[in-house]
Amino acid sequence: MQLILEIAFTHIAGRGRQTLVAVIGVAVGVGFSIAMAALMEGGQDDFVEQLVNTMPHVEVTDEERSARSQPAEALFAVTEISGLRPREDRRGIINPTAALAWLEGWIPGRFAPSLNAQGVVRFSGREVGATIIGVDPQSERGVSPIVGEFVAGDFAALTAGGNNVVIGDTMAERLGAELGDTVTAVSSQGLTRNFRIVGLFHTGTTARDEGEAYALLKNAQILAERPNAVNKIRIKLDDPNKAPMVARRVEAELGYKAVAWQEANESILEALVVRNVIMYTVVAAIMLVAGFGIFNIISTITHEKARDIAIMKSLGFAESDMRHLFLLEGVVIGFGGSALGWVLGFGLVYALSLVRFELAATGQEMTQLPVAWSIWHYLIASGFALASAAVAGYLPARRAARQNPVDIIRGAT
Amino acid sequence: MSALIEAENLTRILHETVPVTLVKDVSLTVGESEFIAVTGPSGSGKSSLLYLLGLLDRPTSGTLKVGGRDAEPMGEGERARTRLSMLGFVFQFHFLLPEFSARENVEIPMRKLGRWSRSEMRARAAEILESLGLEGHIDKRPDQLSGGQRQRVAVARALANDPPLILADEPTGSLDTKSSEQVFKILEALVRERGKTVVAVTHDLGMAARMDRRIHLVDGMVEAGEDVAGAQAQKT
Numbered sequence: 001m002q003l004i005l006e007i008a009f010t011h012i013a014g015r016g017r018q019t020l021v022a023v024i025g026v027a028v029g030v031g032f033s034i035a036m037a038a039l040m041e042g043g044q045d046d047f048v049e050q051l052v053n054t055m056p057h058v059e060v061t062d063e064e065r066s067a068r069s070q071p072a073e074a075l076f077a078v079t080e081i082s083g084l085r086p087r088e089d090r091r092g093i094i095n096p097t098a099a100l101a102w103l104e105g106w107i108p109g110r111f112a113p114s115l116n117a118q119g120v121v122r123f124s125g126r127e128v129g130a131t132i133i134g135v136d137p138q139s140e141r142g143v144s145p146i147v148g149e150f151v152a153g154d155f156a157a158l159t160a161g162g163n164n165v166v167i168g169d170t171m172a173e174r175l176g177a178e179l180g181d182t183v184t185a186v187s188s189q190g191l192t193r194n195f196r197i198v199g200l201f202h203t204g205t206t207a208r209d210e211g212e213a214y215a216l217l218k219n220a221q222i223l224a225e226r227p228n229a230v231n232k233i234r235i236k237l238d239d240p241n242k243a244p245m246v247a248r249r250v251e252a253e254l255g256y257k258a259v260a261w262q263e264a265n266e267s268i269l270e271a272l273v274v275r276n277v278i279m280y281t282v283v284a285a286i287m288l289v290a291g292f293g294i295f296n297i298i299s300t301i302t303h304e305k306a307r308d309i310a311i312m313k314s315l316g317f318a319e320s321d322m323r324h325l326f327l328l329e330g331v332v333i334g335f336g337g338s339a340l341g342w343v344l345g346f347g348l349v350y351a352l353s354l355v356r357f358e359l360a361a362t363g364q365e366m367t368q369l370p371v372a373w374s375i376w377h378y379l380i381a382s383g384f385a386l387a388s389a390a391v392a393g394y395l396p397a398r399r400a401a402r403q404n405p406v407d408i409i410r411g412a413t
Numbered sequence: 414m415s416a417l418i419e420a421e422n423l424t425r426i427l428h429e430t431v432p433v434t435l436v437k438d439v440s441l442t443v444g445e446s447e448f449i450a451v452t453g454p455s456g457s458g459k460s461s462l463l464y465l466l467g468l469l470d471r472p473t474s475g476t477l478k479v480g481g482r483d484a485e486p487m488g489e490g491e492r493a494r495t496r497l498s499m500l501g502f503v504f505q506f507h508f509l510l511p512e513f514s515a516r517e518n519v520e521i522p523m524r525k526l527g528r529w530s531r532s533e534m535r536a537r538a539a540e541i542l543e544s545l546g547l548e549g550h551i552d553k554r555p556d557q558l559s560g561g562q563r564q565r566v567a568v569a570r571a572l573a574n575d576p577p578l579i580l581a582d583e584p585t586g587s588l589d590t591k592s593s594e595q596v597f598k599i600l601e602a603l604v605r606e607r608g609k610t611v612v613a614v615t616h617d618l619g620m621a622a623r624m625d626r627r628i629h630l631v632d633g634m635v636e637a638g639e640d641v642a643g644a645q646a647q648k649t
Contacts, residue, residue, distance in 0.1 A: 409464075
């Protein structure tokens, strides 16, 4: 085998320029595949991270997923009851303190109870529909994405107590209100209450900046006429990937609907899978092209070396030896290309990670290309490259091995 | 003395658009330490017969035994192994691998066989090359050697695995008189001094006359009377 390898190396080394072109072909394919994979996955990670950061990982609401089964259904097989709806309970999550205590007992993470109520915020004759979210400022800190996103005022101002509210900057703009102004909140129950704006946040998510107003839980409960009620518990996990598991268990034990972030964003995650499929299709296509380059050079070598093949066979080399020889030559080119491609890919990814640009929309946010570093990109790209190199080498190798030495020796004399 | 080659009614027909009979009903026995010339006009099937005997080609019909073993049921790999250990080929052109030095060319069949260690192979290759008068040219590549030198390297390569049988197809066909004589002497010495059997295709009748036994082919058939095989074989 070492002998075959040596002959293979001699053959490809003897064809310097051609070999170089084939190796570069593979290298460029591998390099660009790696860079593309890094960008795609970087973008994906960035996206998912934003998703994970801005959303609670598990959201427990006071709803139930499906209507309770009716006693009649249990008794009679033919019973069919239609139009059943899950029960709505004005009381919200029953005994939220106990529920929270239970959650804290086994889930590593942070929890925040809240009461979400629909209402309208009014200011100087203008009004904007809003979700008024009553929160406990202490626990909200660990869960909410708005805490660190203030453009004016501070989330901490809520803690002070009193009739204070923080709203999104877009909502403030639409109301014409500023920090320190007093706005009127009207709940769907018709109750009215005045709040002073103590903070403006900007998360970048329009729906949030335009439609959310955070107040103390107590105030929201009064406004919604639901004393002591909590209708949502948001959970941030230490490990976001455990969300579905946590959600399942919570739902099973508490009976309330618990939605993991993966479930809430299923369509987005599906789209990411499709994106990955597209990416690897493109990678495969690039490698196919590189494979043609290898096929070309191995074909040429087998043609040029027809005489050597014949003579080696006459010396006592078997067909399988010849097949191995040329297959090996393809694989050696594949290996060389892969190695060079790794360097190229690494360089490209590094260069891309240095690119910085300003987002035109806001003018102030400097952004850099999100790139992901993963050994898998390298392994997958070179896996594709080696596979195509093996196929590209095998086809001419098989043909070469089958040649009848007599035909060639005769032809040469 | 056992026969290296026993051929009976060997026939090789090439199935082209019109079937061409290359070799027809050739029966012959080759023993040890024989020096045999295969002669005949162009196209008489000399080379074809040699390729059949050398397991490079398969006969259309007839039986062939090499080293006492029937060649018919041998698979491709087994035929290759037999060529490797039992047979050495010398062609009209040297057919050396151009990228490798003389020594490496001689080492290649040895390395394929794997009977000797690396250092033994090196020593052996040098020894064979030197015995053929190539000292000083051992590490040269084929394109740095003259025609006669290359052909001697080819002979050295045929001898690499110490096979009992050397098959030569016009071994001096592309050489000048002086080199021809040199190569012929080497082949002769192989028979006389080392007990090898050499079967050489040649159309040089002068050369054939100096060999022990002549097989004359016409139109793929052995011409009667020319083969003095019987006498020779029985004598030895």
